[in-house]
Amino acid sequence: MFDVYKIRKDFPMLDDKNGTRKVPIYLDNAATTFKPYSVIEATSKYYLEDSANAHRGDYDLAFKVDTEVDRCRANVAKFLNANKTEIVFTSGCSMSMNLVAYGYGVKHLKAGDEILLTEAEHASNVLPWFKVAEMTGAIIKYIPLTQEGRLTSENLKKVMTKNTKVVSVAQVTNVLGFINDIKSLAKIAHEGGAILVCDAAQSAPHIKIDVKDLDCDFLAFSGHKMCGPTGIGVLYGKFDLLKKVEPFMTGGGDNARFDMCGNVAYLEPPAKFEAGTMNLAGIYGLDAAITYLSKIGMDNIEKYEEELHDYAISKLKTIDNLIIYNPTADTGIITVNVKGVFAQDEASYLNSKNICVRSGEHCAKLLKDVLKTVATVRISLYFYNTKEEIDALYEALKNGGNFLDAYFS
């Protein structure tokens, strides 16, 4: 049984320490999430008990770390329904996307090839492709969104050409919170001879992912947005495609041998992409986060967040001077503006009420043409948020239009 009040006890950031600590109403979960004790303990365990490097030592302690990293990788693979050899540890979603862009895009694209994105993408799924275009002569094109801001299979079909080589889109967009049908988009991409790259930064924390079922070619996400530590992320890639990816970072641990003439024999994936000492404590923590989320159940998380989202929308809809840009979002992302109040001012006002939200462009800087506004306030929910927190948000936003009066009252 999903019990949010029981779950909240797992998070030190949500502990008021018998009334001696102010617990924030944290509604900025799309930026990063709180960590449960189990994740903090797993991260500390690396430093307290297992501090040795991986894949380098010939002693028991180093072997223990090797075994743990291998087990963590298997746990990530199970979470995604992938094979262990298809899981690359990175520093986060941004690094994973850059690895695909530089390692696959720069290597395999040529002048005139087309890369399809949308205006709803995060900078980490736009700027690396700009670089690929700059370096190869490939062309960036945008799949038109519906008026609501959704990506549809029909619109992808309309822009696919024989030159389309990459379709790179988010599974859940970080401002509008719509779930894109990756399975159907991947099918269309494949029929046209392109690969499908999935930015799962905002989906992996919230919905069940099965990469075999989605049939995406690459999928990227960050640990810190799903209760894990910062500085650790994952790139999933189909093994045959990973073999075709050039390592964009090279160094110790990724090769079998090299010589003075510059000949290098790289290891097989994933080691080929894991040069240098990895974020081992981060890997321990990500493993614990995945175990924690899996224990609660991704289906339960998705269902609870949907319930919370619907509750929030039903309340916020009653505020006359509130513009909700995505009332039909499929996840817990609610993007708003209070009429006549600049988004950053509204966020500062909410901060005065102990409510944490994000304001601005949220790294999706192409979306302003779709939203027809430069800045918005983004409320993003996670499974540890409560209806009481939504009530507090509602009360604060009700007064938010009369901004200055409310701020100084």
Ligand SMILES: Cc1ncc(COP(=O)(O)O)c(C=O)c1O
């Ligand atoms: C959709 C999306 N993609 C990529 C990223 C980049 O994630 P990170 O900053 O953890 O690398 C984010 C972060 O907000 C995001 O929302």
